[in-house]
Amino acid sequence: MRFLAVLPFLLLAMLVLPLLTWQSLRRLKLHADHDEAMPSTRTLALQSMGLQVVMFSTAWLAAWGNGINITWSGGWTAMVALLALGVLATGLVFASLEARRPLTSSDRLRQHLRQVGAKDPYWVVAVAMAAIAEEYCYRGVLTTLLSSAIGTLGAVLASAVLFGAAHLGQGWHSGLFSAMFGLCLQALCYAQGGILAAIIVHFAYDMIVIAAGRRRWECDHIAHS
Template identity: 30%
Template sequence: MQLTEICLMLSIGFMVVISLFDNTQQSILDHKKSLIQAYAEGMLIIWLPVIFLLVHLVYSPLTLVSIGLKWNDSWQFLTSLGLLILVIFYFILSSLSLVKDEASQASLAKQITPLAWFMPKTKSQLAIFTLGLSVSAGICEELIFRGYLLHALTEHVGLSFAVLISSALFGLCHLYQGLDHVIRTFIIGLVLCGVYWFSQSLLMAIILHIAVDIYGGMTSYIVRHKMSKPCLKT
């Protein structure tokens, strides 16, 4: 194993370990850390292994294309692209309708309560959450978990176990958001693996990941500003 790959694996392990001992939620609730600080730290942590990945690619036979970052003209890719456009269009329409739909606001408020502490409250926080954290998470986490790890693990344990292991590690990296969110993220990881496998392109998983995260931030922001529920003011 090359030194660059060892550093890469250690940085991925660091992502998992730091999530196990993360106290971001309590720090934010105690006003010891701002949301913008938390977003900045999150971006730093997820970009670290990507930097090591890019260095490793220079000194190994692997390329960004070989781990899935490619555009192709297959029917699977084009079908995935079409479905992805529909999903994004749905997210936009859903966000716009949420502004005036009080019933949906109330329903969504209950769903986002466990993560209310982490969601953007101001326009500046929303901008960093969407353009910074969401985009970074989509690019970095897909390159690491669905790109490099899935490729590396498949060679040793086969595709099925590689999907389960990479998705489990993906989920564990979100432990700071609560155990329920770890399970939810694990399932999302499985779905993103399916998107990658069907489209044969990591680009589809990256774009979908970014879209889902931005949608979550936008809808949470809308609900927070349209309702006066105490549970959303943490």
């Protein structure tokens, strides 16, 4: 029962998502090579929502089948609040440096996502779902499952690497940053004793990056019009 409950989630986190990311990179390269139109941002948002539902469902099944209870709120202290702000600020610094990197033909998805508006209800929901599902799956269930097999440190590192691999669709820079950001979020989870602070930071980071990307796209659009 335990093996059957955990297998879909482990296959998704360790095999399916990295393969989907690799396939996404191939498709983006074909789009760039043939100058084909990208899917609409709304379509991308709906695809993201569907994937988050599958991720959360399989993670919940794995947790239920193995008697894992993920703490959500944990304890809120001044240290947790300061650490949360520090993790958010660190993420935004790296995001700012990445935003200054010139876009190339292989950065079609990154360029396309800059058109997303921070007030687009589809993307607000998609970002909220991603923050909840990814923190629950990676920082919660996956780390807990792996820690019993490879120890806490190994589980944290493996979870961060898989989290980064799942974000390679936006380029290797994004994958590397996501892995490092995952480590910071994991530290925040341990400090709080729950995943809620990490969810809030994750959501705030994504929304700020989307708003900044949209503003940059509008400035570039005006400059070239």
